[in-house]
Amino acid sequence: MNSLLWILDITLCGSLLWLAWQTLATSDLFKAIVLFIVLGLVMALAWARLDAPDIALAEAAIGAGLTGALLLSTLTAITKRTGPRTPPETMDADT
Amino acid sequence: MTQTLLLFVVVLLASMVAGLIRVKRGPTSSDRMLAAQLMGTTGVAILLLLSEAISRPALLDVALVFALLAAVTGIAFVQRYHAMETGEQE
Numbered sequence: 418m419n420s421l422l423w424i425l426d427i428t429l430c431g432s433l434l435w436l437a438w439q440t441l442a443t444s445d446l447f448k449a450i451v452l453f454i455v456l457g458l459v460m461a462l463a464w465a466r467l468d469a470p471d472i473a474l475a476e477a478a479i480g481a482g483l484t485g486a487l488l489l490s491t492l493t494a495i496t497k498r499t500g501p502r503t504p505p506e507t508m509d510a511d512t
Numbered sequence: 513m514t515q516t517l518l519l520f521v522v523v524l525l526a527s528m529v530a531g532l533i534r535v536k537r538g539p540t541s542s543d544r545m546l547a548a549q550l551m552g553t554t555g556v557a558i559l560l561l562l563s564e565a566i567s568r569p570a571l572l573d574v575a576l577v578f579a580l581l582a583a584v585t586g587i588a589f590v591q592r593y594h595a596m597e598t599g600e601q602e
Binding site for chain 1: 529551
């Protein structure tokens, strides 16, 4: 029983770290939003594993669900107004 | 019995990690979003098995919220897709 729980915890920790790094490092906004949603899901699993079901509930509801939907609609509004996004590096070079 | 349930949890978590690959290098946005949806479904299964394995009935509620909010993000994505298509036609 212990070894399986260890595998579970190590997989959760590893994927959490990888997801957090990818979410911050990616330059594609849509990809970052999806990675953020998945990060919220894995985070809720981690809270559930840590015996904190109420925090897992809040994380799944707010972190993954609501924030994900809000970020998606915000990205839609931005893209409709300004067209496809230009990378920030070129904008910095121009100004 | 607990051992078997935990083994299933590990297998499901491995499939979730495999889904991460599709999120990372899915060519289109639909691939990424569908992988996220699949991971939400897998998360529900993991929580149900885990609540039985470590005997925490409260995790059932978390599974319920998971299932509910996977639908919300799916709807938001479809709305975005629709808005982009009609925006291009104008």
